[in-house]
Amino acid sequence: MKQQLTNYFLKKAANQTPKQGKSINLEEAGSFLFLFSATSINEIKAIKSIVAQDEFKQKKITTLGVIDAKDLPEFRTEAHNFSFITNKDLNLLNLPKEEKLDEIQSAQFDVLINLAAEPNKSISYLALKANAGFKISKYQEEESFVYDFMINCKKDTSIVNFTAQVLHYLSLIK
Template sequence: MEILKKIKHSIARYYLKNKLTKNTRERRLISLKDAKDIGILYLLTNNQDYMAISKFVKLLQDQNKRVKALGFVKQKHLTNRFLPKLSFDFFSKKDLNWYGKPSNVFIKDFIEKDFDIIIDMSLQDNYPLQYISGVSKARLKVGRFGENNSYIYDVMIQNKKNTRLDKYINEVHHYLSILKPKNNV
């Protein structure tokens, strides 16, 4: 069983790297202050994480940002608790193919959206969220630091082991707020 997981993982990584070589997008370092459209990806594991993401989305919306959050629920089916809301969509394991590639209407719309910044808030490697981040046309892609993540994200932020999501969100917000990109003339 472990060998099958490794094979799936290798195929998934190969597929994503191959897809990213064909991904044309306008890369740009954008400060949080200058961003207008922000996409947030996250792994929904408990109500505390959902509340932390909701609070962050509201903070950004209060700064006149258009925010779309897409949460991955590691269950086969979504419960009524995870029905789409105005700024929130969800997907589950039933929306993944055999090696973990995500696919449904919400995911397609999220990938095609012209985000200034996309932020992957997952605290550990999660292929479906990494895939969505990777193939997105977002100008700036932000995610967790990891040796195997440099081909996906433009900016990576280190998180300490056993960091709670709310603490990581504060770190991401802090670093994106102090970014000072040089003006392109």
């Protein structure tokens, strides 16, 4: 029942939120918002190595992780420039509270990339509400209404491979 209500509110918000859907290439993109589900230290390390890549050196990078816990776990010290949302920042439907939404709605991002390995309604809601010109995610049919571009990584679904695919496609856009 809770999942059905969450889906309802996510789709309702999608109908009320205009899609920007402006494709942009890697050279023109000046700011990136990376959303992810922070589940392990290995995931944090992978994301740290991704944002340190040369392609992102001259870009404004914002990282926001969703942690399924009441408090921040110890591995957050590994991610000293990352922001996090915990269960305390979510409402009863596991959607982010207004204060957290205000933070990502007040900034403008050229590209939003959802790095979550599995579908996550909290992250999809953040993506939906974020002020981003071009929203990218792994292919998730049930959340296709949120994103402008989705990539199906059938064989290798790792964060590193997905990011390589995103960079490849962003470099092809003219």
